[in-house]
Amino acid sequence: MGISSKLAEVRKAIAECEKEAERAQDSVTLIAVSKTFDADVIRKALEAGQRVFGENKVQEAKGKWPELRDEFEGVELHLIGPLQSNKAKDAVALFDVIHSVDRKKIARTIRLEMEKQSRQVDLFVQINTGSEPQKAGILPEEADDFLGFCKVELGLTIRGLMCIPPADDNPKAHFKLLRKIAKRNDIKDLSMGMSADYGEAIKQGSTFVRVGSAIFGHRKKPVSI
Numbered sequence: 001m002g003i004s005s006k007l008a009e010v011r012k013a014i015a016e017c018e019k020e021a022e023r024a025q026d027s028v029t030l031i032a033v034s035k036t037f038d039a040d041v042i043r044k045a046l047e048a049g050q051r052v053f054g055e056n057k058v059q060e061a062k063g064k065w066p067e068l069r070d071e072f073e074g075v076e077l078h079l080i081g082p083l084q085s086n087k088a089k090d091a092v093a094l095f096d097v098i099h100s101v102d103r104k105k106i107a108r109t110i111r112l113e114m115e116k117q118s119r120q121v122d123l124f125v126q127i128n129t130g131s132e133p134q135k136a137g138i139l140p141e142e143a144d145d146f147l148g149f150c151k152v153e154l155g156l157t158i159r160g161l162m163c164i165p166p167a168d169d170n171p172k173a174h175f176k177l178l179r180k181i182a183k184r185n186d187i188k189d190l191s192m193g194m195s196a197d198y199g200e201a202i203k204q205g206s207t208f209v210r211v212g213s214a215i216f217g218h219r220k221k222p223v224s225i
């Protein structure tokens, strides 16, 4: 099956999940995760009308997206991978949304860069809902403090929360936890759900699903997330 058919399938499944969960049509935004795929492959998704894309590495995105943006109007690019401070300048220049704010230093650096570049980027804070030592993200018990810091100390508006549940856990409890943290902090958007579990994520209130392999197929290069 080609990319445009797979894209259509995912869109249809999302619409069905919205309906089943009694949620408004188009309340879920599909982020097509194009990491590791070349511009030629991504172009097929763009030609099929997809405009919202996710990448997990600043350098890789910088190599393919300026050119694709010249070719197609209305692209919205989301950074979904960890961000190093020395890449913050490029990230703020290139991306429209950053999902991986996960420590004070990077929040501060992003704010400075937005000021310097007079550019507004929407921000999500990543929560390590499974408290996994190897995974990025703020621990659930530290989330309220961190969100308070962003708001009060930095004057940053946090648009949403993001999580990547542990690979071999049932994701449902993690999605519920993310929603609970968002609710008590008055945060509207939830970035949760990937190819394997976006249906469940939509049931639990996700507003952004990050779907890669169900659209583009298997990634050849291994990526750690």
Ligand SMILES: *Cc1c(COP(=O)(O)O)cnc(C)c1O
Binding pocket: 033, 035, 056, 080, 081, 164, 194, 195, 196, 210, 211, 212, 213, 214, 225
């Ligand atoms: C790669 C990646 C995805 C997409 O994963 P699939 O299982 O291919 O849908 C989603 N979120 C993040 C943070 C990723 O790095």
